[in-house]
Amino acid sequence: MPSTVSDHVAPHPSVPAGPLPRNPGTALDLDWVGSVRVNRSASERRAATLVTRRTVKKAWQAGWLLRAITLIDLTTLAGDDTPGRVRRLCAKARRPVRDDLLGALGMDDTPLTVGAVCVYHAMVPTAMAALRGSGIPVAAVSTGFPAGLSPLATRVAEIHASVEAGAEEIDVVISRHLALAGDWRGLFDEIATFREACGEAHLKVILGTGELGTLRTVARASLVAMMAGADFVKTSTGKESENATLSVSLTMARTIRDYWERTGFAVGFKPAGGIRTAKDALAWLTLMREELGPRWCERDLFRFGASSLLADIERQLEHHVTGRYAALHKQPLA
Amino acid sequence: MTVKAIFETLEYGPAPESDDVARAWLARHGARFGHFVAGTWRASDGGETFATIDPATGATLAHLAQGTVGDVDAAVAAARAALPGWHAIGPHGRARYLYALARHVQKHARLLAVLESLDNGKSIRETRDLDVPLVARHLYHHAGWAQLLDTEFPDHVAAGVCGQIIPWNFPLLMLAWKVAPALAAGCTVVLKPAEFTPLSALAFAELATAIGLPKGVLNVVTGDGRTGQAIVDHDDVDKLAFTGSTEVGRGIRERSAGSGKKLSLELGGKSPFLVFDDADLDGAIEGVVDAIWFNQGQVCCAGSRLLLHEPIAEAFIRKLKARMETLRMGHPLDKAIDMGTMIAPVQLQKVQALVQRGIDEGVSCHQPSWAVPADGLFYPPTLFTDVDPASTLAQVEIFGPVLVSTTFRTPAEGVEIANHTPFGLAASVWSESLSLALDVAPKLKAGVVWVNATNLFDAAAGFGGYRESGFGREGGREGMHEYLVPAWEHDAEPYDDSDFAAIASAAELGDALYDHADDASDAPAAGPGIDRTPKLYVGGKGARPDSGYSYPVRAPDGRHLGEAGLGNRKDVRNAVEAARKAESWSGTSGHLRAQILYYLGENLEARAREFGERLRALTGSTDDDARAEVERSVARLFTYAAHADKFDGAVHDVPIRGVALAMHEPWGVMALSCPDEAPLLAFVSLVAPAVAMGNRVVVTPSPRRPLAATDLYQVLDTSDVPGGVINVLSGDRDELARTLAAHEEVACHWYVGSAEGSAAVERASAGNLKATWVNHGRRRDWHDPRQGEGRTYLRRAVQVKNVWIPYGE
Known part of the structure; x- marks a missing residue:
């Protein structure tokens, strides 16, 4: 088959390469909020066909999967987390893929780490210590995660504590009741308060979609979250009965695009919960690349919240290298 | 590219679908195919062959036989010979075959998808995810109709041998749309695939062999337009079905006129895509992609006219231009592309020429910044903005990836622009307001309307056009009717020639002055009765015939009974105009129309004696027969009054979260040409169902016995029938019928008269491709309710619009 695919020049009104200014937020614009329209059937159709319109094979698949690794917020959020478990996770975050595989993929001279390690506040010091010198940021879930229903002062204090402990990224949950009741002013104020509490730390706002x-x-x-100054909007805690879906992600990506077009500030996106396979990762990358462009497939604008995704990606990479389907037990444990 | 470079850039790479199996299949046939006739391969009669090419590379895929008249003869003979056996297999047996075909399509899905993409140039994604699954779905659905034939379509028989001519844009899907209902109905088939894309039909023929379909039930003859013409002209074909251009469809209508062949046409379009200011704009953008860049815009129902509500027009165009940048065009077998190649150089050149014409006319043209692949028949997605509705680009069907946009201010204006086209195939409406979308959908002149969606298809919902987009439906119950004939119609006997005596020669018009001389001696001593000279009835009022002539009406024994106005073309013009203006009738409720029809019956009954006497004089029948005709006329009015609020469409079970509403919509203005016999009952039998369903009619009553109809004027007046709903033109039926059949405001014509008159109506109807229902010179017994009334009449009085409404919040 001749390779006659059209030659793309400038697929998106691009966000520039390199460091971006943080989203400072805007005033709450209720007219804008009220004008939002989303047709579920049309969104689902787009989400369903996005992954049938695009696919990556062979070297392209390997390249994309390696990129996906760098976007993972490697996460452990369990009641039985221990410092030992978190240290293991951090070791994996530093060396997410076996050296022999990286060598075979021609990546030996390219440092490859995950996007961040995401833990509860109690584990922040452990993670900080384990990741020292790696450049990998620690993200802490905060504000009464996952329900977000503790007193506001407690939630704000949680953020302060995590920031003080060294977390560079704070994943907060919103009070879902404010969104469900249409109290956009209340939601805006809550998120703006979180943003202020974060200071220099980046704010990821979990909507609990x-x-x-x-x-x-x-x-x-x-x-509303973007107007209130979110650096990222994030789908789920991973604890809701419905996890991140492509149609929810499509909706959020399009809202991010609208916000970028109207304000000139680029906000990141983090789907989380239920993203477990390499195929899932490729689907989400495709969604981001198609709806927002390749710039939105970089670490400062896109993360996967995932705990078991990495192992499946490793297996696929090994398959790419060896031509044999790989066993999970041969991938180094987190 | 290295993995590392891809890691850094996140580029897309080639993702080819293998064509090994398809190539091997071609090789097994030596890349050379004959016709598939009577279950075996047959070389071309004349030895002439043609090539089908891969439009992505220009390479020849295979050589095909050019079907000759002899080949078509052989195929039709095979189909005819197979018909009794196929009938004898019965509904359940035929259902088994259709079921097996569906299963085999699924088993060989990938081969069919690859072959289709190779031959057509459309993307493997489309053939894999849309064409082939829809083919299987159509076959399954029609296995069901086959099984239920006797219970769901009682008193119907198979149309017979079907000649089916299909286009190149959805080769296998159009085959399924044609073949599945035909086989389910018990017909046998001679199918001609398009010369650009014959391969999937030949592969399907092999599947038919594989499942043991009886020989001759399905025959495939390849070739170009000459082969198609041989099918159209063949005397032993009972039914023609064509999908393709309006121009060719019109030619088929003309050529087949008077042949007695049943005909369905699915033709061109220039479908509107309306976006209101409360739409999900991003959703609508993807709708546009699916509407006009699906199959490179080579889709009859492509949403090619983008109509934007002014408040969002600018934002929408901005979004659309951005979206055009991210479309990927490339080799059709690449699994990561949106658009493949155009079908053939001739089509590419046609699109290029039309785009150039738009640019020359000064319309603003936009194409994405990326470069189209250098080799192959690629044409980029193209957008013209601010296109004046009167410009060439807004009027003609481009049949390529070219979208024209314009703006509107109000919903009413949007509908007006949307409907301002000779076509009426499909429409798409985007609004998050249910009340707005459901107000607009019925107002659009289109056979299919998608609300917040586009290009949705399913076997359970009929597909087909209004206006010059053709007539007949494919899919659903209405689609089955295209391959069935009411048993009474099938068995009808011809009229005698004497049934069609002329009403009056020029000489006789003059003689009329002397006619009374015979009757003078009968004049009562008290002086003459007050003269009653019926006029024509137009717009609810008596109208003198434009000709200024009246013609004599005589009893069977020659006795002079009176005169009737001699209608002419100008009267037709006036009557159609009056009918057009009575548009509000089509929007009234079934309940109100029922009330008026009941009232008409009531008032006719009140004058039953008078009408009985009139009929006795006109027809020479007995008292009892005349009385019976009046009684049946009253009863028939009641029948259609009863149906007025009951023959009301359906909700189809289509595989979406949502509904497809099959709405029965009136044609608008209908022409009705009555036979001579049963002058009251035949008139009522034709007028009542048409009017009950919301049509406005122009009727020519019994030419030689018009006085029963003219006596009805007063009854119409007293029954609150709004002016213009029923217009009556007495005179020469066939002369008036020719003008009516050619009239472009008339959307449907029912004609009961001679074979020649039927042929003339069918021929003249080609102008605006109006639907026709003619009797081909064959009688029906108006007194027999199975022949003179019922669902056949109601079905013929409406066209089905399918409104797809996906939902979910």
Whole structure:
């Protein structure tokens, strides 16, 4: 088959390469929030066909999967987390892929780490110590994660504590009841308070989309979060009964695009919960690349919240290198 | 590219679908195919062959036989010979075959998808995810209709031998749309695939062999337009089905006129895509992609006219231009592309010429910044903005990836622009307001309307056009009717020639002055009765015939009974105009129309004695027969009054979260040409169903016995029938029928008269491709309710619009 695919020049009104200014937020624009329209059937159709319109094979698949690794917020958020477990996770974060595989992929001279390590506040010091010198940031879930229903002062204090402990990224949960009740002012104020508490740390706002009921509410909540100064909007805690879906992600990505076009500030996106396979990772990367462009597939604008994704990607990379389907037990344990 | 470079840039790479199996299949046939006739391969009669090419490379894929008249003869003979056996197999047996075909399509899905993509140039994604699954779905659905034939379509028989001519844009899917209902109905088939894309039909023929389909039930003859013409002209074909251009469809209508062949046409379009200011704009953008850049825009129902509500027009165009940048075009077998190649150089050149014409006319043209692949028949997605609705680009079907946009201010204006086209195939409406979308959908002149969606298809929902987009439906119950004939119609006997005596020669018009001389001696001593000279009835009022002539009406024994106005073309013009203006009738409720029809019956009954006497005089029948005709006329009015609020469409079970509403919509203005016999009952039998379904009619009553109809004027007046709903033109039926059949405001014509008159109506109808229902010179018994009334009439009085409404919040 001749390779006659069209030659792309400038697929998106691009966000520049290199460091971006943080989103400072805007005033709450209720007219804008009210004008949001999302048609679920049309969104689902787009989400379903996005992954049938694009696919990457062979070297391209390997390249994309390696990129996906750098976007993972390697996460452990369990009641039985221990310092030992977190140290193991951090070791994996530093060396996510076996050296022999990286060599075979021609990547030996390219440092490869995950995007961040994401833990509960209690584990921040352990993670900080384990990641020292790696450049990998520690992200802490905060504000009464996962329900977000503790007193506001407690939640704000949690953020302060994690920032003081060295977390560079804070994943907060919103009070879902504010979004469900349409109290956009209340939601805006809450998130703006979190943003202020974060200081220099980056704020990722978890919407808990599985509990918001409709795509329209997801879009409105995303927009309010960005107006209030979110650096990232994030789908889920991973603890809701419905995890990140492509159609929810599509809705959030489009809202991010609207916000970028109207304000000139680029906000990141983090799908989380239920993203477990290499195939999932490629689907989300495709979504981001198609809806927002390749710049939004970089670490400062896109993360996967995932715990078991990495192992499946490793297996696929080994398959790419050896031509044999790989066993999970041969990939180094986190 | 190295893995590292890809890691850094996140570029897309080639993702080719293998064509090994398809190539091997071609090789097994020596890349050379004959016709598939009577279950075996047959070399071309004349030895002439043609090549089909891979439009992505220009390489020849295979050589095909050019079908000759002899080849078509052989195929039709095979189909005819197979018909009794196929009938004898029965509904359940035919269902088994269709089921097996569906299963085999699924078993060989990838081969069919690859072959289709190779031959057509459309993307493997489309053939794999849309064409082939829809083919299987169509076959399954029609296995069901085959199984249920006797219970769901009682008193119907198979149309017979079907000649089917299909286009190159969806080769296998159009085959399925044609073959599945035909086989389910018990018909046998001679199919001609398009000369650009014959391969999937030949592969399907092999599947038919594999499942043991009886020989001759399905025959495939390859070739170009000459082969198609041989099928159209063949005397032993009972039914023609064509999908393709309006121009060719019109030619088929003309050529087949009067042949007695049943005909369905699925033709061109210039479908509107309306976006209101409360739409999900990003959703609508993807809708546009699916509407006009699906199959490179080579889709009859492509949403090629983008109509934007002014408040969002600018934002929408900005988004659309950005979206055009991210479309990927490339080799059709690449699994990561959006668009493949155009079908053939001739089509590419046609699109290039039309785009150039738009640019020359000064319309603003936008194409994405990326470069189109250098080799192959590629054409980039193209957008013209601010296109004046009157410009060439907004009017003609481009059949390529070219979208024209314009703006509107109000929903009413949007609908007006949307409907301002000779076509009426499909439409798409985007709004998050249910009340707005469902207000607009019924107002659009289109056979399919998608709300917040586009290009959705399913076997359970009929597909087909309004206006010059053709007539007949494919899919659903209505699609089955295209391959079935009511048993009474099938068995109808011809009229005698004497049934069609002329109403009056020029000489007789003059003689009319002397006619009364015979009757003078009968004049009562008290002086003459008050003269009653019926006029024509137009717009709810008596109208003198434009000709200024009246013609004599005589009893069978020659006795002079009176005169009737001699209608002419100008009267037709006026009557159609009056009918057009009575548009509000089509929007009234079924309940109101029922009330008026019941009232008409009531008032006719009140004058039953008078009408009975009139009929006795006109027809020379007995008192009892005349009384029976009046009684049946009253009963028939009641029948259609009863149906007025009951023959009301359906909700189809289509595989989406949502509904597809099959709405029965009136044609608008209908022409009705009545036979001579049963002058009251035939008139009522034609007028009542048409009017009950919301049509406005122009009727020519019994030419030689018009006085029963003209007596009805007063009944119409007293029954609150709004002016213009029923217009009556007495005169020469066939002369008036020719004008009516050619009239472009008339959307449907029912004609009951001679074979020649039927042929003339069919021929003249080609102008605006109006639907026709003619009797080909064959009688029906108006007194027999199975022949003179019922669902056949109602079905013929409406066209089905399918409104797809996906939902979910």
